[in-house]
Amino acid sequence: MLELDGLSKKFKQFYAVKSLNMFVERGEIIGLLGPNGAGKSTAISMISSLAEPTAGDVRYNNKSILKKPGEFRKIVGMVPQEIALYTDLTAEENLQFFGRMYRLKGSILKKRIQEILDLVGLADRKKDVVQTFSGGMKRRLNIGVALLHDPELLIMDEPTVGIDPQSRNYILETVKRLNKERAMTVIYTSHYMEEVEFLCDRIYIMDQGNLIASGTNEEIKRILSSEKTISIKSDQLNEQFIAMLQEHPLVNRVMSTDKEITLMVAKEVSMFGDLTKLAETAGIELTSVHNKTPTLEDVFLHLTGRALRD
């Protein structure tokens, strides 16, 4: 359905996206995962025909969309990362305006607006101006606008940033439903690996403009087949303990937060004895040590040495 061939975007000497190759089959949910600044939004802008690539091509049904994007735009719905709505207008007025932009009118537009309001759960708030909405409601309406013309392909750029878990779940479930019930193809960008793991059939992982891994969830996790992840928790974690772990010859990578340290070690290595001794030396008491099932976060750490949310 959609194919990206060596897509690059260069700003002066800096590559925001470098030689991105990707394909999307009809009915798939594709995840584009990466930390902030990875180049996901720039890639999305080029895929949606809003930005012109410095090099490469985007093909829809084997036809380049770069010169004549008109036909492609008819089947694309775009959910930008920003709340692209008029906050001084009501939910209904926003849908009316964008519906008219999509050349919907009369009873068809009216019916479509009602369907969208029901879908995003805002039917009872349709007469309220958007600035009175919560962050989650704004995000849902933001998605609703992109669905007005019933697109085949929905491109969502970090659609759950800054909202409460309830609204987040609502959005994720809605995306799943659209994909299942209407066979809608979805390109979903996020830096939340659990969202991508939950939603996506295939995943592309980007970092600093480069594609660093791609495949299904399981295929990507297999990258970690030679390693395992150990999670250490303590209320007293200190610099000395972290430094000792980093210097330990059997530890491949260390990632720490206030109360948790994640280690990556070779699969056959047993670290429990060493960890206890190191904790004693550093004068801390460990509350838990356990082997973790690898996540996409671990894959990203393995590939880049950094956490997704760094």
Place this chain on the structure above:
Amino acid sequence: MIGQIIKKQALVLIRNPVQLLLLVGLPIILILILGVALSSFMNGESPTIQVKLGIVEQEQEDAQLERFSEDKKGELPPAVLNQLDDILPIQRLKEDVFGSDEAAKYITLEEISPLDKEKVLDDNTYTALIEVPDNFTYEILEYSLLGEENQPSLQLFTNTEHQLGVSIVDGILKQFQEQLTLQTFLQEEAINPENLEENLQNVTADVLTLDQQVPISSKDYYTVGMAVMNVLFIASAIGSIAFLEKNIFVFDRIILANVSRWVYFVGILLSGMLFAFLHLVIIFGFSWIVFGVTWPNLLGFTFVTTAYAVAVGGIAVLLTALSYRLHSEVITNFFSNILVSLMALLGGSFFPLGDSSAFIATLGNLTPNGAGMSAYITLLRGNELSDVTDHVAFLLLFGFVSIVIAAWSFPKRGAAL
């Protein structure tokens, strides 16, 4: 589609009370403040400036006239000598100039005896004292009718503490002097002294034409001044809304809906024009109801308002295009925070700056608000539409050039480019 864009712009503006207050409320408040505060400077009907003026004649004019008639019997035809009573300069200065209804509203002329001259000069209540020297009328008649080289002059003593009054008296005297010189010129050109009276009447008639213009009150002036200035903020308001649309990716959404960028462009342009037109109609309508500012020529008013609305629409779309091109609102902010004030100053919105120099007047008329202001003031004075065609043509040309530059610089794809 364009209608939807205009409707949406209108809703966004209307739902923003602060912006609405600034766009409509502010000019009305400014008209009230400036119109009342500065009415004494501009309102001819109720002047507060009072000029007390003295005139000292060192020799009575009748005696000089009698002597002149006797001395020049052989040199001038009897018909001219018989009409000299009608053109006595000091009598005309006292009765026709300072004694006119218009001047009498703010100038009180007192005839002072030569003996009291020093006393008046010491009296601070007098704004100025005109001294007519010995033989002044005799020499003026010689200069005017017989081409004598020496033109006598009046002496003006002024009170430096009454600068405004002094400048009024000085201006009137200079005008009077010019009229006397003009009479001489006509006399020389006409050659036949019999035509002198007819020529003098023509001069008087010319002056009357100027006086027939409807005077402009301070409220008239500031209604126009504030309206033409504040309507420029419509352009920056629309530019700001458009830039926000770019920033929050609404513009991208519109482009992705396969709406031509030119539809959006025309939507912005027409919004600017329509809102500017409505803004002007609201401000002038309010001034008509509250201040009684009426337009003698409604067709001319509509014509100028339309042309000015085109210019404002051009600015709106130019600001939009430049901010899209530069990915920054700095140009719109610069326009609304600095350029509007500067243009308003040059265009004469705060006071008639152009009166101080022809260069500044020309410069002012090269701003859209200045051209609009000149056109409106000309119409308010009772002139015809044909008298403002230059300004209207300039406004239309300004709008056209702005639109062309905006179209050239408008981004080709989405804002994310």
